[in-house]
Amino acid sequence: MLEPTHHADVIIVGAGAAGLSAALQLTGAGVSTLVLEAAPDVGGRMATEQVDGFRLDRIGQLLSTSYPELRRTPGLDALELRPFSPGVLVYNEGRLQRSWEPRTTLRTGPPTGRSARGAFTAARALASAPRVRSRTARTPLGGPLDQARLGAAFTRLAATPVDRVLARPELPALDALLSRGLPNRTVETFLRPLLSALLCDPGLTTSSHCADLALRGYARGRLCVPAGGAQTLPRLLASALPPGTVRTGVKAVDISTTSVRTAGHGEFTCRGVVLATGARQAAELLPGLRMPDFHPVTVLHHTAPHAPLAEPALILDADRSGPVAHTAVLSEVDPSRAPAGRPLITSVVLGPPPPQAEVRAHLARLYGTSTTGWDLLAVHHDPEAVPTMPAPHDLRRPVRLLSGLYACGDHRDTSTVQGALFSGRRAARAVLRDLGVQAVGVEEGALVAA
Template identity: 65%
Template sequence: MLEPAFEADVVVVGAGVAGLSAAHRLTRAGVRTAVLEAAPCAGGRMSTEKVDGFRLDRIGQLLTMPAAPSAAHPDLRLTPGLGALALRAFAPGVLLHGDGRLRHAGAPPGGGSAMGALNAMRALTSAPRRPSLPGLPGVPRSRSHAPGTRTGVPRPRTGAPLGGPVDQARLNAALARIAATPVDRLLSRPDLPAAQALAARGLPARTVDGFLRPLLAALLCDPELTTSSRCADLALRAFAGGRLCVPEGGAETLPELLAGALPPDTVRTGVRVTSVSTTSVTTAEHGEFRCRAVLLATGARSAAELLPGLRVPGFHPVTVVHHTTDEPPGTGAALLLDADRGGPVAHTAVISAVDPGRAPAGRALITSTVLGPPPPDLDTAVRAHLARLYGTSTTRWETLAVHHTAEAVPAMPPPHDLRRPVRLLAGLYVCGDHRDVSTVQGALHSGQRASAAILADLGAAGSMHQADPAPASRTAPPPAEPAPAAPAEPAAA
């Protein structure tokens, strides 16, 4: 028998981070909220599989946090329920594999300040020719490393991924400048495909191809860099001003904290919503839920199935491969990128060195990400590529899991509206990373924008973010979405 209809002020469909973020804002304002999730647990794409003591992320998008420990990311700091979130940081910058060698890049000297980077440029341009570069602690010399170099890092030569010391100092200065550039100035630039915009920035081609392309591919999950250059600039700004990191314990920790901090019985899992209106949702298991407003916080495709006419973007597929070994590579907690694009792996890391709790004692967990369609013989191709990247044999590595997500990250081609409307009608709203920027922070920000619009329409207490303009009619059917427009305000990168 169906349970009696549940009464709520707002029903949120979907318990991903966007819907949970909105639910927190609503419940704190005294709005009775029910979150309905079809899956057995909350989290959406931010899920973590447990295998023999390992914690394996299905997608594992990278987060960024400011270099100053006291300055948490605004959406992480302001979202209720995330006060206990612990972030594990990668080593500063990234480790690049190119031309058969490993290079450490992207960590400007002088604390990341523009003056520090410019001073480094002056020092490098006045130094003797062919100096050896400082290596990354813990990086062993691979078989391809030339003898006579310090810490296994080769001297710069023609064709090296980052060029000589002057090119690297220019890169550090450029990163320092973009970290100090106001967001509104970045968003005032012409919106082009990221690859096209990079080619016009005046940096040497070897710097663009050897560092910026692989870095942005990792941050945006877009190997061809078709993403909006404005979104790419926001990603570079976040990287240049902080550290790459992951949630301690796995990606699912973030939605678990959000769900656990809501009032009891707010989140109901295993409930499939079959239809929505401005005053109710119908579920397969429990009949009708009556309410005053409905917020769709599902993925873009699921939202369009419930509301035909909503735009469904393209998607970037992501495949994550997890290996374990008792003899970890010596790259430490660095994120390793392939500057040569010589195989299927876009980036990889000994993730247990970043977050030791993801692997049992005595075992190393290596997590590698393949962007785009995976090759036919995925495991063989990935092992061969990892052997070149890490400079060690991978034949004895054990494959723990392979997670392929065809619609992992919504595409953001230009022109991309960073503030797609979250209010369709008074009483019907939508949020998610497909309404903002395709990042975890973007999903959180979208949920807070949607909750602000709901509170404004319900006449509840004010909210953090300015609500979208109120619609003229509540009873008209949801309209087809207009073409994307230039963003009115910056969203969190």
């Protein structure tokens, strides 16, 4: 007979946000579950490296306090979200200008149960977020009329139900923006750089449905990062699972509906397998599974003698005058990511690593200060950082491939943390349905892929 440690009702391959989300739903329904992760730690692309007391994310993907799954997912009740200042700073015509700011944070539902603490923690952080205005950022972006039109458009979008957003004609995001009568200045100096940051897609070829959902989330909440680094989120999910559920350092090499064969750890038997790896690894384990294209992302981390901006603000470059798409003094947003007195400047390039001289020159323009004394802490490049979502894009790609075999991840929904968590929930529900287990607390819900 097989050892009990080599058998479970369900085996999940991959301990990223999607796989851990699915595991929490399954264990919560009383289904024995094992999560196998090839890496030495959980998190997948949501990894955080520690260097000289700094906590450096490998992918600079932004979260939003409006993501419903941050409240709905068990285990995230202790997650602290560190918000950026309301709105963003836009580098336009050679100077920083302040964009339209969301005036109200709308909730998609009241916090309940275990998720209440995390929601209230985020609310307190929002209320106390410093709003020190930089001397270089006094000029508002656009005139009063442009600001009023943009504010009205965001207010309408924030209040629009998701199903009505998705009923709009689907086009590439840039084409959709230009077809809606918005001033070209508003599109090019604010919406384009904002969506580039949210979607990691500088060409805005992403489906307008996905772009509208991203803008809706921006209007309903605040851009934010997890306190302590991106990996805090998957580690909280893993710690909420029963002891022994997650096995790191176990690489799956072959899967079927009833077993997973590993490299050096034998065979694990089960009644169903959930494939929760990245898109490429999923296609390697399951030939024939469609693999999307990807947006490459490079994240650069610097420290400096002094913080170049005394504000937790996100800076976007509308002039596209250099390789950096957006940057922030991340230690102003989340002080726990840097040692006391040493600022952390994190910058994102939507492409391969550029020459360091170009990066330094661009950051000097964006922050209005010399970068000669800045030290480079790390450069992280991922050529497959974010799956593309061109129009037409299926926001609910099937998670049930066949009875006993399932797939989840950001490549099955939207290419966001919200999409990964939600796909894990959908996969768990499909498993429970096939096993004949009542899905208590794993509700169908509405489409909430923001």
